[in-house]
Amino acid sequence: MVAEHSVKKNFSVTLRVWRQAGPNQPGKFVDYPATDISPDMSFLEMLDVVNDGLTKIGDEPIAFAHDCREGICGTCSCTINGKPHGPGKGIATCQVYMRSFGEGDVIVVEPFRARAFPLIKDLVTNREAFDKIQQAGGFISVRTGAAPDANSIPVPKEDADLAMDAASCIGCGACVAACKNASAMLFVAAKVSQLGLMPQGQPERDKRVLAMVKTMDEAGFGNCSNQYECSAVCPKLITHDFIARMNRDYLAALFRSNFKPVSGASDGGA
Numbered sequence: 001m002v003a004e005h006s007v008k009k010n011f012s013v014t015l016r017v018w019r020q021a022g023p024n025q026p027g028k029f030v031d032y033p034a035t036d037i038s039p040d041m042s043f044l045e046m047l048d049v050v051n052d053g054l055t056k057i058g059d060e061p062i063a064f065a066h067d068c069r070e071g072i073c074g075t076c077s078c079t080i081n082g083k084p085h086g087p088g089k090g091i092a093t094c095q096v097y098m099r100s101f102g103e104g105d106v107i108v109v110e111p112f113r114a115r116a117f118p119l120i121k122d123l124v125t126n127r128e129a130f131d132k133i134q135q136a137g138g139f140i141s142v143r144t145g146a147a148p149d150a151n152s153i154p155v156p157k158e159d160a161d162l163a164m165d166a167a168s169c170i171g172c173g174a175c176v177a178a179c180k181n182a183s184a185m186l187f188v189a190a191k192v193s194q195l196g197l198m199p200q201g202q203p204e205r206d207k208r209v210l211a212m213v214k215t216m217d218e219a220g221f222g223n224c225s226n227q228y229e230c231s232a233v234c235p236k237l238i239t240h241d242f243i244a245r246m247n248r249d250y251l252a253a254l255f256r257s258n259f260k261p262v263s264g265a266s267d268g269g270a
Protein backbone atom coordinates (compact mmCIF):
# COMPACT_ATOMS: atom_id res chain seq x y z
CA MET A 1 0.00 0.00 0.00
CA VAL A 2 1.37 3.40 -0.91
CA ALA A 3 2.02 5.66 2.07
CA GLU A 4 0.01 8.63 0.81
CA HIS A 5 -0.04 12.10 2.29
CA SER A 6 -3.44 13.52 3.12
CA VAL A 7 -2.86 16.43 0.72
CA LYS A 8 -6.17 17.68 -0.66
CA LYS A 9 -4.96 20.82 -2.40
CA ASN A 10 -2.34 21.40 -5.03
CA PHE A 11 1.25 21.47 -3.87
CA SER A 12 4.81 21.92 -5.09
CA VAL A 13 7.82 19.63 -5.21
CA THR A 14 11.34 19.78 -6.58
CA LEU A 15 12.30 17.24 -9.21
CA ARG A 16 15.95 16.22 -9.24
CA VAL A 17 16.21 14.59 -12.65
CA TRP A 18 19.06 12.82 -14.41
CA ARG A 19 19.73 14.70 -17.65
CA GLN A 20 21.96 13.18 -20.29
CA ALA A 21 21.77 14.24 -23.90
CA GLY A 22 23.02 10.93 -25.28
CA PRO A 23 24.84 7.71 -24.52
CA ASN A 24 28.29 9.22 -24.87
CA GLN A 25 27.52 12.56 -23.24
CA PRO A 26 28.19 13.36 -19.59
CA GLY A 27 25.08 13.25 -17.40
CA LYS A 28 24.11 15.15 -14.26
CA PHE A 29 21.20 15.78 -11.94
CA VAL A 30 19.26 18.98 -12.60
CA ASP A 31 16.62 20.44 -10.26
CA TYR A 32 13.26 21.58 -11.62
CA PRO A 33 10.38 23.05 -9.64
CA ALA A 34 7.05 21.31 -10.17
CA THR A 35 4.48 23.77 -8.90
CA ASP A 36 0.72 23.70 -8.44
CA ILE A 37 0.62 19.92 -8.79
CA SER A 38 -2.68 18.15 -8.20
CA PRO A 39 -2.39 15.22 -5.76
CA ASP A 40 -4.54 13.25 -8.21
CA MET A 41 -2.09 13.63 -11.10
CA SER A 42 -0.12 10.59 -12.07
CA PHE A 43 3.65 10.87 -11.90
CA LEU A 44 3.86 10.91 -15.70
CA GLU A 45 1.20 13.65 -15.93
CA MET A 46 3.32 15.69 -13.55
CA LEU A 47 6.32 15.13 -15.86
CA ASP A 48 4.13 16.30 -18.78
CA VAL A 49 3.38 19.53 -16.90
CA VAL A 50 7.06 20.10 -16.14
CA ASN A 51 7.93 19.41 -19.78
CA ASP A 52 5.28 21.89 -20.97
CA GLY A 53 6.96 24.51 -18.82
CA LEU A 54 10.43 23.62 -20.14
CA THR A 55 9.22 23.76 -23.73
CA LYS A 56 7.65 27.20 -23.17
CA ILE A 57 10.96 28.67 -22.00
CA GLY A 58 12.87 26.99 -24.84
CA ASP A 59 14.50 24.26 -22.72
CA GLU A 60 14.84 20.66 -23.79
CA PRO A 61 11.99 18.59 -22.28
CA ILE A 62 12.89 15.61 -20.10
CA ALA A 63 12.91 12.43 -22.22
CA PHE A 64 11.02 9.56 -20.60
CA ALA A 65 9.45 6.41 -22.00
CA HIS A 66 5.74 5.61 -21.76
CA ASP A 67 2.99 4.02 -23.78
CA CYS A 68 -0.13 2.53 -22.19
CA ARG A 69 -0.02 4.52 -18.91
CA GLU A 70 -2.12 1.71 -17.43
CA GLY A 71 0.56 -0.59 -16.02
CA ILE A 72 0.40 -3.14 -18.82
CA CYS A 73 3.08 -2.36 -21.40
CA GLY A 74 6.21 -2.07 -19.23
CA THR A 75 7.52 0.95 -21.13
CA CYS A 76 7.58 3.49 -18.30
CA SER A 77 10.74 2.67 -16.49
CA CYS A 78 12.51 5.00 -14.18
CA THR A 79 13.83 4.92 -10.67
CA ILE A 80 12.10 7.29 -8.24
CA ASN A 81 13.81 8.05 -4.95
CA GLY A 82 16.11 5.07 -5.40
CA LYS A 83 13.38 2.51 -6.14
CA PRO A 84 12.52 1.23 -9.62
CA HIS A 85 8.94 2.40 -10.30
CA GLY A 86 9.00 4.49 -7.13
CA PRO A 87 6.82 4.28 -4.05
CA GLY A 88 4.16 1.64 -3.68
CA LYS A 89 4.07 -2.07 -4.37
CA GLY A 90 2.82 -3.91 -7.40
CA ILE A 91 2.61 -0.83 -9.61
CA ALA A 92 4.54 0.63 -12.55
CA THR A 93 5.78 4.22 -12.76
CA CYS A 94 2.66 5.28 -14.67
CA GLN A 95 0.51 4.12 -11.73
CA VAL A 96 2.32 6.29 -9.16
CA TYR A 97 0.17 9.24 -8.09
CA MET A 98 1.43 12.55 -6.79
CA ARG A 99 -0.52 12.09 -3.56
CA SER A 100 2.31 9.70 -2.63
CA PHE A 101 4.44 12.82 -2.11
CA GLY A 102 4.10 15.92 0.02
CA GLU A 103 4.64 19.67 -0.14
CA GLY A 104 8.30 20.56 -0.57
CA ASP A 105 9.52 17.02 -1.26
CA VAL A 106 12.64 16.60 -3.37
CA ILE A 107 11.98 13.70 -5.76
CA VAL A 108 15.03 12.09 -7.35
CA VAL A 109 14.33 10.57 -10.77
CA GLU A 110 16.88 8.42 -12.62
CA PRO A 111 16.90 5.95 -15.51
CA PHE A 112 17.09 2.21 -14.87
CA ARG A 113 20.82 1.65 -14.46
CA ALA A 114 22.34 -1.58 -15.82
CA ARG A 115 25.12 -2.26 -18.32
CA ALA A 116 22.76 -4.34 -20.42
CA PHE A 117 20.32 -1.39 -20.61
CA PRO A 118 22.45 1.32 -22.23
CA LEU A 119 21.14 4.83 -21.82
CA ILE A 120 19.60 6.54 -24.84
CA LYS A 121 18.65 9.90 -23.35
CA ASP A 122 17.71 11.26 -19.90
CA LEU A 123 15.36 8.61 -18.42
CA VAL A 124 15.16 6.44 -21.54
CA THR A 125 17.21 3.25 -21.78
CA ASN A 126 17.57 0.64 -24.49
CA ARG A 127 16.01 -2.60 -23.25
CA GLU A 128 16.46 -4.44 -26.53
CA ALA A 129 18.36 -7.14 -24.62
CA PHE A 130 15.01 -8.38 -23.30
CA ASP A 131 13.71 -8.66 -26.88
CA LYS A 132 16.74 -10.75 -27.84
CA ILE A 133 16.12 -13.14 -24.93
CA GLN A 134 12.49 -13.49 -25.99
CA GLN A 135 13.49 -14.09 -29.60
CA ALA A 136 15.88 -16.85 -28.48
CA GLY A 137 13.04 -19.06 -27.25
CA GLY A 138 10.11 -17.25 -25.70
CA PHE A 139 7.58 -18.73 -28.07
CA ILE A 140 6.08 -22.03 -29.21
CA SER A 141 6.28 -23.29 -32.78
CA VAL A 142 2.83 -24.43 -33.79
CA ARG A 143 0.84 -24.50 -36.98
CA THR A 144 -1.66 -21.73 -36.74
CA GLY A 145 -5.12 -21.92 -38.18
CA ALA A 146 -5.88 -25.35 -36.73
CA ALA A 147 -6.19 -24.71 -33.01
CA PRO A 148 -7.60 -27.73 -31.17
CA ASP A 149 -10.54 -27.32 -28.81
CA ALA A 150 -9.18 -25.92 -25.55
CA ASN A 151 -11.00 -28.58 -23.52
CA SER A 152 -9.16 -31.34 -25.37
CA ILE A 153 -5.90 -30.34 -23.65
CA PRO A 154 -6.53 -30.55 -19.91
CA VAL A 155 -4.25 -28.35 -17.79
CA PRO A 156 -4.09 -28.82 -14.01
CA LYS A 157 -5.50 -25.76 -12.23
CA GLU A 158 -2.30 -25.24 -10.23
CA ASP A 159 -0.20 -25.16 -13.41
CA ALA A 160 -2.66 -22.86 -15.16
CA ASP A 161 -2.56 -20.42 -12.23
CA LEU A 162 1.24 -20.48 -12.08
CA ALA A 163 1.51 -19.97 -15.84
CA MET A 164 -0.83 -16.99 -15.59
CA ASP A 165 1.27 -15.51 -12.77
CA ALA A 166 4.40 -15.87 -14.92
CA ALA A 167 2.61 -14.47 -17.96
CA SER A 168 1.82 -11.27 -16.10
CA CYS A 169 5.46 -10.13 -16.57
CA ILE A 170 5.40 -6.90 -18.57
CA GLY A 171 9.15 -6.93 -19.29
CA CYS A 172 9.75 -3.51 -17.75
CA GLY A 173 13.24 -4.31 -16.43
CA ALA A 174 12.64 -3.18 -12.83
CA CYS A 175 14.02 -6.54 -11.65
CA VAL A 176 17.31 -5.78 -13.40
CA ALA A 177 17.46 -2.20 -12.12
CA ALA A 178 16.86 -3.30 -8.52
CA CYS A 179 19.41 -6.13 -8.52
CA LYS A 180 22.95 -5.35 -7.38
CA ASN A 181 24.14 -7.84 -10.03
CA ALA A 182 21.79 -6.45 -12.72
CA SER A 183 20.40 -9.95 -13.05
CA ALA A 184 17.58 -10.60 -15.48
CA MET A 185 16.77 -13.98 -13.98
CA LEU A 186 13.31 -13.03 -12.74
CA PHE A 187 12.33 -11.84 -16.22
CA VAL A 188 13.79 -14.90 -17.95
CA ALA A 189 12.35 -17.25 -15.34
CA ALA A 190 8.88 -15.80 -15.86
CA LYS A 191 9.10 -16.19 -19.63
CA VAL A 192 10.53 -19.73 -19.41
CA SER A 193 7.97 -20.82 -16.82
CA GLN A 194 4.98 -19.31 -18.61
CA LEU A 195 5.50 -21.72 -21.51
CA GLY A 196 7.18 -24.56 -19.60
CA LEU A 197 4.10 -25.05 -17.43
CA MET A 198 1.75 -25.55 -20.38
CA PRO A 199 1.35 -28.68 -22.53
CA GLN A 200 1.97 -26.62 -25.66
CA GLY A 201 5.35 -25.56 -24.30
CA GLN A 202 6.73 -29.06 -23.75
CA PRO A 203 8.22 -29.95 -27.18
CA GLU A 204 10.66 -27.02 -27.06
CA ARG A 205 11.07 -26.85 -23.29
CA ASP A 206 14.74 -27.87 -23.08
CA LYS A 207 15.82 -25.95 -26.15
CA ARG A 208 13.98 -22.88 -24.89
CA VAL A 209 15.55 -22.67 -21.44
CA LEU A 210 19.06 -23.36 -22.72
CA ALA A 211 18.78 -20.73 -25.46
CA MET A 212 17.16 -18.06 -23.29
CA VAL A 213 19.68 -18.45 -20.46
CA LYS A 214 22.56 -18.40 -22.94
CA THR A 215 21.23 -15.20 -24.55
CA MET A 216 20.68 -13.65 -21.13
CA ASP A 217 24.31 -14.28 -20.18
CA GLU A 218 25.62 -13.03 -23.50
CA ALA A 219 23.69 -9.77 -23.05
CA GLY A 220 25.74 -8.98 -19.94
CA PHE A 221 23.18 -9.52 -17.17
CA GLY A 222 24.53 -10.79 -13.86
CA ASN A 223 23.53 -13.83 -11.87
CA CYS A 224 21.04 -14.12 -9.05
CA SER A 225 22.56 -14.10 -5.57
CA ASN A 226 19.28 -14.60 -3.74
CA GLN A 227 18.66 -11.08 -2.45
CA TYR A 228 15.17 -11.01 -4.02
CA GLU A 229 15.25 -7.27 -4.73
CA CYS A 230 13.76 -8.25 -8.10
CA SER A 231 10.49 -9.60 -6.77
CA ALA A 232 10.30 -6.78 -4.20
CA VAL A 233 10.00 -4.17 -6.98
CA CYS A 234 8.19 -6.20 -9.64
CA PRO A 235 5.07 -4.27 -10.65
CA LYS A 236 3.31 -7.59 -11.20
CA LEU A 237 4.52 -9.14 -7.92
CA ILE A 238 6.14 -12.07 -9.71
CA THR A 239 7.76 -14.30 -7.13
CA HIS A 240 11.44 -15.27 -7.14
CA ASP A 241 10.26 -18.89 -6.80
CA PHE A 242 10.19 -18.85 -10.60
CA ILE A 243 13.98 -18.44 -10.60
CA ALA A 244 14.36 -21.75 -8.73
CA ARG A 245 11.94 -23.34 -11.21
CA MET A 246 14.00 -22.05 -14.14
CA ASN A 247 17.24 -23.32 -12.60
CA ARG A 248 15.71 -26.78 -12.20
CA ASP A 249 14.52 -26.66 -15.81
CA TYR A 250 17.93 -25.50 -16.94
CA LEU A 251 19.82 -28.29 -15.14
CA ALA A 252 17.39 -30.94 -16.38
CA ALA A 253 17.75 -29.64 -19.93
CA LEU A 254 21.53 -29.63 -19.62
CA PHE A 255 21.46 -33.21 -18.34
CA ARG A 256 19.21 -34.35 -21.16
CA SER A 257 21.49 -32.65 -23.68
CA ASN A 258 24.34 -34.87 -22.32
CA PHE A 259 26.01 -31.92 -20.65
CA LYS A 260 27.08 -30.46 -23.93
CA PRO A 261 28.74 -27.22 -22.90
CA VAL A 262 26.47 -24.22 -23.35
CA SER A 263 28.61 -21.15 -23.75
CA GLY A 264 28.06 -18.57 -21.03
CA ALA A 265 25.41 -20.66 -19.31
CA SER A 266 24.25 -19.42 -15.94
CA ASP A 267 25.30 -21.22 -12.78
CA GLY A 268 23.79 -18.90 -10.24
CA GLY A 269 20.40 -18.34 -8.78
CA ALA A 270 17.97 -19.56 -6.22
Ligand code: FES
Pocket residue numbers: 065066067068069070071072073074075076092093094095170
Ligand atom coordinates in the same frame (compact mmCIF):
# COMPACT_ATOMS: atom_id res chain seq x y z
S1 FES B 1 3.28 3.17 -19.60
FE1 FES B 1 2.70 1.09 -19.91
S2 FES B 1 3.21 0.14 -18.00
FE2 FES B 1 3.53 2.27 -17.64
